Amino acid sequence: MANIVVVGTQWGDEGKGKVVDLLSESAGYIVRFQGGNNAGHTLVVENKKFILHLIPSGILHTNRTCCIGNGVVVDPGVLLGEIDKLRSHQLQVGPDNLVISGQAHVIMPYHRELDNARELRKGKGKIGTTGRGIGPCYEDKASRVGIRMHELIDPSLFTAKLKVNLEEKNFFLEIFFGVKPLDYNQIADEYLAYGEKLRPYVANVSELLDRARRQEKNILFEGAQGTHLDVDHGTYPFVTSSNAVAGGACCGAGVGPSHIDKVIGICKAYTTRVGGGPFPTELNDSIGQHLQREGAEFGSTTGRPRRCGWLDMVVLRNAARLNGLNSLAITKLDVLTGLDQVRIATSYVHQASAMEVFPNECFTLESCEPSYKDFPGWSEDISGARNFSDLPVKTQRYLRAIEELSEIPLSIISVGPGREQTIMLRNPFEG
Numbered sequence: 001m002a003n004i005v006v007v008g009t010q011w012g013d014e015g016k017g018k019v020v021d022l023l024s025e026s027a028g029y030i031v032r033f034q035g036g037n038n039a040g041h042t043l044v045v046e047n048k049k050f051i052l053h054l055i056p057s058g059i060l061h062t063n064r065t066c067c068i069g070n071g072v073v074v075d076p077g078v079l080l081g082e083i084d085k086l087r088s089h090q091l092q093v094g095p096d097n098l099v100i101s102g103q104a105h106v107i108m109p110y111h112r113e114l115d116n117a118r119e120l121r122k123g124k125g126k127i128g129t130t131g132r133g134i135g136p137c138y139e140d141k142a143s144r145v146g147i148r149m150h151e152l153i154d155p156s157l158f159t160a161k162l163k164v165n166l167e168e169k170n171f172f173l174e175i176f177f178g179v180k181p182l183d184y185n186q187i188a189d190e191y192l193a194y195g196e197k198l199r200p201y202v203a204n205v206s207e208l209l210d211r212a213r214r215q216e217k218n219i220l221f222e223g224a225q226g227t228h229l230d231v232d233h234g235t236y237p238f239v240t241s242s243n244a245v246a247g248g249a250c251c252g253a254g255v256g257p258s259h260i261d262k263v264i265g266i267c268k269a270y271t272t273r274v275g276g277g278p279f280p281t282e283l284n285d286s287i288g289q290h291l292q293r294e295g296a297e298f299g300s301t302t303g304r305p306r307r308c309g310w311l312d313m314v315v316l317r318n319a320a321r322l323n324g325l326n327s328l329a330i331t332k333l334d335v336l337t338g339l340d341q342v343r344i345a346t347s348y349v350h351q352a353s354a355m356e357v358f359p360n361e362c363f364t365l366e367s368c369e370p371s372y373k374d375f376p377g378w379s380e381d382i383s384g385a386r387n388f389s390d391l392p393v394k395t396q397r398y399l400r401a402i403e404e405l406s407e408i409p410l411s412i413i414s415v416g417p418g419r420e421q422t423i424m425l426r427n428p429f430e431g
Contacts, residue, residue, distance in 0.1 A: 001216035002261045002429050005246045006329075008226030009319035011235075011273040012244075013299070013306060014266040015331030015414060017041025020057040020222045022412070022422060023264075026429035028217035029065045029209060030058030033252030034242040035224030036073040036107060036137070038130040040299065044417040048089070054079050056222050059086060059093060065212075067205045070103035071242060071252020073137040074149065076194035100198065101205035101254075102150035108162075109187055110169035111136040117177035129275075138241040140165070152191065153199040159188055206254025213259055218429055221249040221260075227319040235362045238277025246323040262428050264411065265325040267316055267402070269333040272306040274299050278365040281309035281345045295335040310343045312370065313405045318358035320408050327428060329412035330399065334421075339377040342398055345370035346405060375401060383416040388423055391415075 004023065008014040021043050024030050037053040043060065044050075052059070054074060056066040068074065079100075086093045111133030119129055129135060140146035145165060151157040163184060170181035212219060225244040228234045233245055242248065246263045250256065270291050273279045282288070291297065291308035298305055319325065336342050348355040348368035359365050378394040385391050391399070391413075403410050413423040 001213075001218060003213065003219045003221070003255070003259055004428050005221040005223065005249045005260055005263045005323075007223045007244065007246050007263060007265055007319075007323050009265040009267045009316055009323070009325075009328075010226045010271050010312075011228050011277075011279075012224075012226040013272050013274065013297075014226060014268045015329075016222065016224075016266045017043050017052065017057045018331065018414060018417070018419070019264070019266050019329045019412060020220060021060060021419060022424075023220050023428065024058035024061045024064060026218055026427060027058065027064065027220035029067060029212050029219045030056040031067040031069055031205070031209065031219065031221045031249075031253050032056045032072055033069040033221055033223060033249045034071040034244060035240065036132060036134045037075050037078045038132045038134045038224075038240065042417075044419065047418075050086075050089075053082060055082050055086070055093070055098065058220065058222075059098065060091065062092065064097060065208075066098050067208065067253070068098075068100045068104060069205050069253035070101040071248060072101075073105045073107050073134055073141070074100065075107040075132065076152065076191065076198055080194065080197055095200040098201055099203050099205055099208060100149055100201045102148065102202045104149045105137055105141045105146040106149060106152050106191075107133045107137045108147065108165070108191070110166060110173070110182055111140070113173055113179065113182065114169065114177075117173065117179055121177065135241040149198070149202050152195040153202055155192055155195070158192065158195065162188060162191070209253060209255055213255075221253060221255075223248065227322055228315060230322075233322050235277045235365060238275065238362065262326045263323050264327055264329055264428055265316075265319055265323060265408065266329050266331060267311075267319075268331050269311060269336055270295075271309045271312050271315065272297055274304055274306050278362060278368075279307055279309060280314075280348060280365065280368050280370045281312045282307050283309045287339065290339065291335060294338075295332055310345055310370070310372065311402070312345045314345060314348055314356065314358050314370075316402075316406050317356075320406055325408050327411035327426070328402070328406065328408045329414070330402065330410060331414040333395070333399075333413060334383050334415045336377065336398075337382060338379055342375050342377050343372040344375070344401060344405065346373050347371045373401070373405075383421055385415050385423060388413070388425060390423075
């Protein structure tokens, strides 16, 4: 029995969905513990593409229980649409295999309106939010005025809280932002209908997971975004609104830290970032275009093109420290095929001084220049490799360099988008 947390080590989009899908083979319970539908996990199974925003990636496996933890903010319309989409592919999704924490907060229409109005007002100073209402929903949670799932499914509690909240939100929307106020009756009718549909799914996820642990079931915790988008430890203010580091699994699912056995860090073989914020290894040249094109680097949630750059070891070592990583899963290695040379940033230069530790201040990172270690590239097609020895020698050297520089052992190597296009060096659930 093992409880394992999967986190992104960069700025999100590392390929967590595929790794969670793979590890779900060995897990009885798969738990999403933070974020909202501002994240998207893309999976390719038997040449079918699935994009999941709220439901854990383990839903593609039978006889698994998927949980949405209290740390997640839930847009009920998006969630119901996702359920319907999966069912249209003849996949089983119901209260017997999908459980939503009653303590999870609900994204309301006024959250989305405020999100978009703020970004529009900031103009060139915008941070690149997805406009899904995630941040404003977490604000209401911290202000203790949020609506939780257990209130959504109680009509009297929901309508009373909606009336109070909407009065304040409409004041800001109309007076400060100059946009049209929202209609109470329209929202009430829409969300009461959502509540009726979602009522069978709502339960105490923390207690459910504790029972599973006592029964020695394997539990897999799935994070969204990446370490450097964490609201406390990321490149603030260009971050998400929740704790994307491994510690967030305990708060976001109601599990004690002593019950977490391992943390797996997902690391793309290069680096990407969506939206604003500093990005030391960004490539605004033909190589960056190669990575974007060959890696299909467009957001699964927004469709926005991702900024691309070389693998950054300063970023990876910072993620290793913050998350207490036990092993690494390297994804999208195949995208580097065809490059004459591949590079890893091993340190930064800031004001003529070497810097090996990731800076806490965003403005410092903006003026950092990376120092690189270069490796010969490879031209062989590696998408069919199923063992480490199948990889070209130059590819093996690049992977060993990642292992040595990060001081974290590799456990999984992805050589393509398909579930089968994976080299499993060691299954984290098996020792």
